[in-house]
Amino acid sequence: MILGKPNVGKSSLLNALAGFQRVIVTELPGTTRDTVEETVLVGSVRLRLVDTAGIRDASDQVEALGVARSLEAARGADLALLVCDGSRPLEPEDQEAMEAARLARHAVCLLNKQDLPCQVDRSCLPFETVLPVSAKDGTGLEALTPVLEALFGAGTFCDGSVLTNARQADAIRRAAEAMGRARDGLEDGFTPDAVLTDVEEAMEAMGELSGRTIREDITNRIFERFCVGK
Known part of the structure; x- marks a missing residue:
């Protein structure tokens, strides 16, 4: 996920890594008020990046909710890309x-913003890896590739997502329970068609989580090798 105070270039970074304008970028702080996700490839590491609301004491209720969601998401993330504005002293x-x-x-x-005169001493940043970059023109972003490959290994899919509400957690629970029933049924000697209802229930629950619907032809392909009596 991408973190930082407002207007440091978080959305510009996501756009630069994605290769297109995924997020609206303006000079106004607080433009991003909710999380925005995009899957990007950095070298051989595939990341699901989440652009978050800028972290600050927000007076606007909607923005404050976005900031709270940013902090919540950070707790479960595999990777945090902290963006600081190098053209201004730290605050x-x-x-x-x-x-x-x-x-x-x-x-x-x-x-970030290495296209402007730097006013931040890198020694003040308490991180093992600090990379000077410009999300605006792409300068320095190539240095991110070996860093991520060292952290996660080549060919890795780094999924920084977290379950952000009770509905998503409930969908995961129902999917796991349904697959557990299907597994137990197969171990007890039931035929695959006998546990199909449980499998479909699990797939429907996962569809709620991902926003994708499960088509009938998917389950047909799974069980096409079996002869089901009618």
């Missing part, structure tokens, strides 16, 4: 973003 909001980034399993600091 207390940067410190808050740093604390949030350290909640993730791994954290990499990107000192």
